[in-house]
Amino acid sequence: MENGLEHKFARFGDGLEVQDGTQIEGYASLFGRSDQGGDVVQKGAYAASLKALMASGRAVKMLWQHDPAQPIGIWDEVREDARGLWVKGRLLTDVDKGREAATLIAAGAIDGLSIGYRTVKATKDNKGQRLLQELELWEVSLVTFPMLPSARVSAKGETPDGDMLRELAATLEGARQELKRE
Numbered sequence: 001m002e003n004g005l006e007h008k009f010a011r012f013g014d015g016l017e018v019q020d021g022t023q024i025e026g027y028a029s030l031f032g033r034s035d036q037g038g039d040v041v042q043k044g045a046y047a048a049s050l051k052a053l054m055a056s057g058r059a060v061k062m063l064w065q066h067d068p069a070q071p072i073g074i075w076d077e078v079r080e081d082a083r084g085l086w087v088k089g090r091l092l093t094d095v096d097k098g099r100e101a102a103t104l105i106a107a108g109a110i111d112g113l114s115i116g117y118r119t120v121k122a123t124k125d126n127k128g129q130r131l132l133q134e135l136e137l138w139e140v141s142l143v144t145f146p147m148l149p150s151a152r153v154s155a156k157g158e159t160p161d162g163d164m165l166r167e168l169a170a171t172l173e174g175a176r177q178e179l180k181r182e
Helices: 047-056 096-107 163-181
Strands: 006-019 023-030 039-041 061-064 067-080 084-091 112-124 130-143 148-155
Touching (some): 006 096, 047 067, 047 130, 067 096, 084 096, 084 130
Parallel strands (some): 006 148, 039 130
Antiparallel strands (some): 006 023, 023 084, 061 067, 112 130
């Protein structure tokens, strides 16, 4: 956790696509799915935050690896639906990191998304999983190691390979995040 923000990772691929190397759209978070840390985002968790952001004229930021000093694009649309948190945006290739991100995505070196948020309301279920009921969403980043395996990026028309290696990397990242919480 940096700057008091928690992170929840996802990989591109489960409905998340990159078009023309710079246009990204799809799900950054899916409801009801346990991530590598055992957290489960509940339906409606983002609604209050998105409403507050809109009312104040602010927007969810697109960052590189959760670094607030490295914005790499713009999320033009962020909304919650029955499935999860849907995002649509564009990498800014006039920015060095935005251009690098586009190249790394095209090569398959980067395939993850991660949300940066603060937990407003959560409970635990009988399995010890944290059920995230209300989140204050700050940013959605492109990342190397996503925690939720089903939210990943793929270039349109391509199928990501190396899923087993990605799953291992996600598990290691989940363990790292868990150690940071202790």
